[in-house]
Amino acid sequence: MSSTRNKPTLAVVGATGAVGTVMLDLLSTREDVWGEIRLIASPRSAGRRLRVRGEEVEVVALGEECFEGVDVAVFDVPDELSAQWAPVAAAKGAVAVDNSGAFRLDDDVPLVVPEVNAHAARVRPRGIIANPNCTTLSMIVAMGALHAEFGLSELIVSSYQAVSGAGQAGIDTLRDQISKVAGSTLGTQPGDVRRAVGDFGPFPAPMALNVVPWAGSLKDDGWSSEELKVRNESRKILGLPNLRVTATCVRVPVITTHSLTVHARFEREVTVAHAQEILRDAPGVVLYDNPAAGEFPTPADVVGTDPTWVGRVRRSMDDPTALELFVCGDNLRKGAALNTAQIAELVAADLG
């Protein structure tokens, strides 16, 4: 193990969850910049052994002593656990990279997407760096590239969000409901699907054979928390505090990978060809845009991949400064674990 002696120590808090599982997969397949990797979870998961980098590692229970000697601690846990423990890790000298919503809008916590604002990760007065919400992350890399060229002035987005955004319970619920509607002629009478599926799990309505215009909790004036996250986080990441952003968030019966339609208005006139060129060259973006050949991204093809996929690039017929796009991104990878891993690697490179 002498080769790891001078490499930084990483702690993964929430190693047994849906995002934590993808994180271990990424740590096993990406370039290995880490010395020790410590796996941390709730006391009831302590003692379990999980594979990472081809080796079994025993999970330890979350506690102050976990963070001794840790350089970077990534948190894939609910908001309230992050709010409590990320400052503890930071006090112990670790840089906390937090995937919850607890710190995203804190002025003293940078909100980082490495392809867009890597520089922001260097200024972290609280020792904490926040990872954006998965819906914002599903489009922001592409938007950042277009903003750098054309100057973004407005985003109007509608989401087609996967059930895994609501965690493993979301996945289990959709799979159970799909089994209940399979082989039936349901979906033609009011409420027939509602009655057949029974349990809605974490959702306010059936997800099988349905779409549900709600994600998160109710905020002022009828907005959902998810819609406000897209607005506030996009503004912070792009460094555009007055950017006009409107989102309507809708859950769809897809396991993993969020899609969004985007109406993006810019300060300057745009052309489709120029926008496609920018997107083709942008790190972390795949342009997949040839409808004549049936080429546009769909969640079924994008799931399990790292980049943000962009298709259906059109210029508004009414406004030469506006583009329409369809964007897909894996909400568990770039939308969560991958971006967190990238931030952790940025920090590790600075430590090195």
Added chain:
Amino acid sequence: MSSTRNKPTLAVVGATGAVGTVMLDLLSTREDVWGEIRLIASPRSAGRRLRVRGEEVEVVALGEECFEGVDVAVFDVPDELSAQWAPVAAAKGAVAVDNSGAFRLDDDVPLVVPEVNAHAARVRPRGIIANPNCTTLSMIVAMGALHAEFGLSELIVSSYQAVSGAGQAGIDTLRDQISKVAGSTLGTQPGDVRRAVGDFGPFPAPMALNVVPWAGSLKDDGWSSEELKVRNESRKILGLPNLRVTATCVRVPVITTHSLTVHARFEREVTVAHAQEILRDAPGVVLYDNPAAGEFPTPADVVGTDPTWVGRVRRSMDDPTALELFVCGDNLRKGAALNTAQIAELVAADLG
């Protein structure tokens, strides 16, 4: 049959199709304004007996003689058949009400939504009235009501379109694919659903556990025919030839009922309360908008109903003249057969 002697004769062309079937159901449940109802279909369906108004009626083969003595002929057939036969019916003295795309943008053919522009049905130089596309119809009644109050200046819409918009083949394809993914852990690896479902039917990609940003055929500059229909038909119905309209059409794994997110900008400042009041009072519209109580429309609840359902009414945080809405409408009822039946009844009332 003396009571029917002075009532107009109706012909239903395409009586055996997906929309025709809903039409017969509507004719059996709505107020009966018709004398004879003649059922017409392709020669291979001739001789079949279908139930309408509680009686069995024999289907006759499409031909010139079918339209003798017919007052109103509704066409639920593909574009090319309508293009050929609607003028034949008109030449025989019938008013043709056509649900295809063949005549919708013809300057001499009114495009009618009774709640919005009933007056337009009276001027029909070719003896033909066109019924709008189902996606346009899923939102236009609500938009017409808001336009009358606030003056519409722009629509930016994203659709969540049901598979029955692609006919019975669309329904059969999704049901088959759902059976193939049920009980599996598919939807987590690139292409796993694509490989499992095999046949895509009328769609360019899998529909189960997926969303597909494509409907219709490819037109200039990357737009789909469906997206241009929403633009051109909305302008014509609302009588606003320069209305700014941008649509992105996406197919979702729902059997029947199209949903749309709508960003609607008006000439005047709007309030949510005033917009809700307009929508609550609008004929053909149900306002279902109380997220605190889990109330917003979803296709699973709207399918099989007549109105346009509207929820998630919010005012843009950046623009006091813009509203965000989520709208659902049954694409086989108001989106096709119901609107056609309403137009036919309008004509019948004028004949009477």
